[in-house]
Amino acid sequence: xxxxxxxxxxxxxxxxxxxxxxxxxxxxxxxxxxxxxxxxxxxxxxxxxxxxxxxxxxxxxxxxxxxxxxxxxxxxxxxxxxxxxxxxxxxxxxxxxxxxxxxxxxxxxxxxxxxxxxxxxxxxxxxxxxxxxxxxxxxxxxxxxxxxxxxxxxxxxxxxxxxxxxxxxxxxxxxxxxxxxxxxxxxxxxxxxxxxxxxxxxxxxxxxxxxxxxxxxxxxxxxxxxxxxxxxxxxxxxxxxxxxxxxxxxxxxxxxxxxxxxxxxxxxxxxxxxxxxxxxxxxxxxxxxxxxxxxxxxx
Numbered sequence: 001x002x003x004x005x006x007x008x009x010x011x012x013x014x015x016x017x018x019x020x021x022x023x024x025x026x027x028x029x030x031x032x033x034x035x036x037x038x039x040x041x042x043x044x045x046x047x048x049x050x051x052x053x054x055x056x057x058x059x060x061x062x063x064x065x066x067x068x069x070x071x072x073x074x075x076x077x078x079x080x081x082x083x084x085x086x087x088x089x090x091x092x093x094x095x096x097x098x099x100x101x102x103x104x105x106x107x108x109x110x111x112x113x114x115x116x117x118x119x120x121x122x123x124x125x126x127x128x129x130x131x132x133x134x135x136x137x138x139x140x141x142x143x144x145x146x147x148x149x150x151x152x153x154x155x156x157x158x159x160x161x162x163x164x165x166x167x168x169x170x171x172x173x174x175x176x177x178x179x180x181x182x183x184x185x186x187x188x189x190x191x192x193x194x195x196x197x198x199x200x201x202x203x204x205x206x207x208x209x210x211x212x213x214x215x216x217x218x219x220x221x222x223x224x225x226x227x228x229x230x231x232x233x234x235x236x237x238x239x240x241x242x243x244x245x246x247x248x249x250x251x252x253x254x255x256x257x258x259x260x261x262x263x264x265x266x267x268x269x270x271x272x273x274x275x276x277x278x279x280x281x282x283x284x285x286x287x288x289x290x291x292x293x294x295x296x297x298x299x
Contacts (some may be wrong), residue, residue: 005146027085027086027087028086030083030085031081031082031083031086032082033084034078034081034082035078035079035082036288037078038074038077038078038079038081039077039078041074041078042070042071042072042073042074042075042078043071045048045070045071045074046068046070046071047067049066049070050063050064050067051278053066058265061067075176079226082217085140091278092217093215112165113150114165115167116149116150116151116165116166116167117149117150117166119165119166119167119169119170119171120147120148120149120150120151120166121149122170123147123152123169124149124168127175128174128176129147129174129178129179130144130178131144131145131146131147132144132178133175133176133177133178133179134176134178134243134244134245135154135174135175135176135177135178136174136175136177137152137154137164137169137172137173137175138164138172140154140156140162140164141154141156141157142154142155142156142157142162143157144157145161149166150165150166150171151163151164151165151166151180152164152166157245169230169261177243177244177245178210178243178244180217180243181241181242181243182218182239182240182242182243183239183240183242183243183247183248184237184238184239184240185237185238185239185240185248185251185252185255186235186236186237187208187235187236187238187252187255187256187257187259188225188230188233188234188235188236188238189204189233189234189235189236189270190228190230190233190234190270190271191231191232191234191263191268191269191270191271192231192232192269192270192271193231193232194269195232195268195269197224197232199266199268200234200263200268201222201224201234203262203263203266203268204222204234204236204259204262204263205220205222205236206262207255207258207259207261207262207263208220208238208255208258208259210237211238211251211254211255211258212254213240213241213242213247213251214238214239214240214241214251215238215239215240215241218239219235220236220237220238221237221238222234222235222237223235223237226271229273230271230272231270231271232271236255238251238255
């Protein structure tokens, strides 16, 4: 093939592309204006939706999610409209198919992230706790620091920050200590088998009846729980009107001190653990005689 013919063919092709581009310049300008207009509309709709939903939905993560979804939807509509103006309908179809395949692949690849995201949305809707609540969840105990769509952050009472994936939070039992205005304090103690249990019950109940901040509208409860190895065990229950951890610890400490002082004053014994040593003594034989015979045999 002659080089001049090749050059002529290339020149004709470039000239055809140039003529097509010049002919499409009005459409390109309209497409750019459409994208710009849709971008402005997406920003305005996102802000308006965020303010409007914020008045009715007290869940900032959900409001932010919906506003961002609206922004992306309007902007995507603008891009597809621009492609339609440029007569690139086949490109639009290919893009939609590619987005579907990509979304399916990402769904399998990031299952945990998707699960945490969905769990975060459900937690924001159900709201089992708020920021600042004292909770026990997924083996951690502390105050809720932040709640987002991926994880929940707790500040433990010892100061450490714990980050718990929302999937684990949603699937775990949640104990919210701030959701109630009162809380029960249980104090377990043991007394000697020789003590009068009726008197023990009376002394224990009276000892904690005056501690602060006890809920005076509820009676102090004393229950014997069982026969221990060296003591008869009981639990003293008292309710407080504050559910925070500091009040709980202070009340429990005061109750322990009060019970110990009352038992000492009433000469009620809190026994030490008792162990029995087996020296191989036969039935009916005194330990003193057994030790004497053992010493004599050793000599």
